[in-house]
Amino acid sequence: MTIAAELYGTCDVRFSRVREAFGRSFSDFPEVGASLAVVIAGRLVVDLWGGHADEQLTKPWERDTIVNVWSSTKGITAVCAHRLADQGLLDLDAPVATYWTEFAQAGKESLPVRYLLSHRAGLVAVKEALPPGSAYKWDVMTGALAAQEPWWEPGTMHGYHAHTYGWLVGEVVRRVSGKSPGTYFREEIARPLDLDFHIGLPADDEARVAAVIPPEMPAPGEPNPIAELLSDPQSMAFNAIANPPELGLPQSANTREWRAAEMPAANGHGNARALARLYGALARGGEIDGVRVLSAEQIGRATTGQCRGPDAILGVNMRWALGFALNPPDEMSLGPNRRSFGHSGWGGSLGFADPDAGMGFGYAMNKMLLGNGVSDPRWKPLIDAVYESI
Numbered sequence: 479m480t481i482a483a484e485l486y487g488t489c490d491v492r493f494s495r496v497r498e499a500f501g502r503s504f505s506d507f508p509e510v511g512a513s514l515a516v517v518i519a520g521r522l523v524v525d526l527w528g529g530h531a532d533e534q535l536t537k538p539w540e541r542d543t544i545v546n547v548w549s550s551t552k553g554i555t556a557v558c559a560h561r562l563a564d565q566g567l568l569d570l571d572a573p574v575a576t577y578w579t580e581f582a583q584a585g586k587e588s589l590p591v592r593y594l595l596s597h598r599a600g601l602v603a604v605k606e607a608l609p610p611g612s613a614y615k616w617d618v619m620t621g622a623l624a625a626q627e628p629w630w631e632p633g634t635m636h637g638y639h640a641h642t643y644g645w646l647v648g649e650v651v652r653r654v655s656g657k658s659p660g661t662y663f664r665e666e667i668a669r670p671l672d673l674d675f676h677i678g679l680p681a682d683d684e685a686r687v688a689a690v691i692p693p694e695m696p697a698p699g700e701p702n703p704i705a706e707l708l709s710d711p712q713s714m715a716f717n718a719i720a721n722p723p724e725l726g727l728p729q730s731a732n733t734r735e736w737r738a739a740e741m742p743a744a745n746g747h748g749n750a751r752a753l754a755r756l757y758g759a760l761a762r763g764g765e766i767d768g769v770r771v772l773s774a775e776q777i778g779r780a781t782t783g784q785c786r787g788p789d790a791i792l793g794v795n796m797r798w799a800l801g802f803a804l805n806p807p808d809e810m811s812l813g814p815n816r817r818s819f820g821h822s823g824w825g826g827s828l829g830f831a832d833p834d835a836g837m838g839f840g841y842a843m844n845k846m847l848l849g850n851g852v853s854d855p856r857w858k859p860l861i862d863a864v865y866e867s868i
Contacts, residue, residue: 483509487526487541492867496524499863504529507856511539511688512843513750516864517758519836520766524864525751531688531844544674544747545688545844546731548823551677551746552643556595556780556801556821557756557771558651558663558742564776568654570595570800574646577653584627594646595800596784597636600628601646602791603717612722614739616658619645629714630790636798637790640718641725644743647801651742660740670769673756675748678740687737687747692728693825693846703848707791718791728825728846744824750840753829757820758838761831777833781819794852811853813839813861826854835868 483504489497496516503509511529515522531537531545562568568577570592575582581589593599604622612618623645630637639646648659655662660678668675676683696702707715708726720726725744730736736745759766763774772780783804786797797804802819805812812818812830820830820839825846830839839861847854 483511483528483530485526485528488522488524489526490523493524493864495867496860496863497526499859500526500528502859503856506859507847508694508845509843509856510535510691510845511543511545512841512845513539513543514860515750515754515840517754517761517766517838518868520758520762522751522755522758524754527749533689533691537688539688540686542674542686542749543688544676544683544686544749545827545842546690546737546744547746547748547753547827547829547842548731548744548825549640550753550821550823550827550829550842551741552743553802553821553829554663554667554675554677554746554756555644555647555651555659555742557667557760558659559591559595559647559801560772560776560780561666562651562654563779564772568650570779574650577650578624580621580624583625586628586632589628589632591650592784592800593632594639594643594650596798597639597643597789598633598785598798599639599646600630600632600635600637601626601642602629602637602639603642603714603721605629605717608722610723611735613641613724613741614735616645616740620649623649635790636785636787636796637714638718638792638796639743640791641741641743642718644741648740648742658740659742667756667771668752671755671759671766671771673748673752675746675752675756677742677746679737679745679747681734681738683747684734684737688844690728690731690825691845693848696848715791748842750842753827753840753842754838755840756838757829757831757840761833761838762836781817792852796852806852809852811857811861813865822854825849826856828854828857835865837864837868839864
């Protein structure tokens with residue numbers, strides 16, 4: 479089903495083809511509601527939105543509509559860790575146990591912080607089945623991960639820590655800063671930069687959240703990557719995606735429990751404008767409008783490749799830096815420049831920075847598509863239009 483949508487917002491004349499491409503997203507794909515933003519050299523040149531915030535098409539997508547962006551949250555969480563490292567408070571080469579003493583169990587005594595950020599820790603999942611609702615309980619998840627033995631020898635391979643990344647990196651942020659990751663992000667980054675992005679959504683913001691619309695499943699007999707990942711309840715992949723069970727259910731994102739919790743890998747709520755502004759700062763050395771997020775030196779360290787090749791969970795080729803995905807080796811899905819970095823989210827959201835173009839890009843939507851594990855078909859027309867306009 480395709481839905482025509484009227485677009486709102488602003489777009490520099492130079493980027494009119496981006497507006498046209500965004501409009502086609504609603505006719506060429508099953509788009510329901512979305513926002514798109516581009517920051518160039520610190521200036522917001524595209525700030526568009528359209529469609530509806532609900533599947534029934536009764537609630538328009540407004541300027542201040544926000545939505546769960548799933549794993550696009552990971553890039554935000556990475557910035558928190560790198561800010562602490564930039565300030566000399568966190569050593570990425572130090573053992574995690576230096577900051578989180580309970581982590582020194584099950585052979586993890588010397589596991590360095592950088593392995594958490596680069597998906598090489600072997601802690602993709604908790605092996606013991608956890609009861610429903612555990613994902614909303616910080617101490618339950620961090621306690622289980624502290625006790626968990628790695629699924630492989632840390633550092634020898636990489637596998638996407640789809641959900642555990644948030645508790646692992648988030649707990650380090652909490653131990654070092656004394657603040658929960660959501661609070662740290664809000665006070666240190668979101669407020670100074672005026673970002674409408676939240677890890678742990680206040681109840682007062684509930685009314686403006688777009689409902690997540692789960693992806694349509696393939697017909698019987700057609701390839702189904704989700705079903706394949708979840709085919710064996712004892713497997714590493716199953717536990718990485720669906721233990722505890724609420725993590726594997728897209729509709730969980732529409733509950734108050736999900737939105738209120740702090741899950742720094744998967745439940746950030748924001749819009750394209752926030753993603754583009756943050757990545758726009760990172761694209762120009764870490765500063766925007768007089769507010770410095772990171773030093774250029776720390777950005778260089780954060781975006782240095784750590785591993786590449788087949789991912790043990792996703793089954794596709796990936797290039798990981800420290801908390802950020804780099805342009806994949808098989809397809810340049812983050813634009814034409816090799817130094818681009820960022821993070822996408824389950825179903826299609828995306829934020830990335832291109833230092834060569836001085837550009838920050840943000841895209842957030844409510845209709846999830848299955849994609850191929852590396853990119854979403856809606857990205858390419860939008861990104862191509864941006865680079866054709868620069």
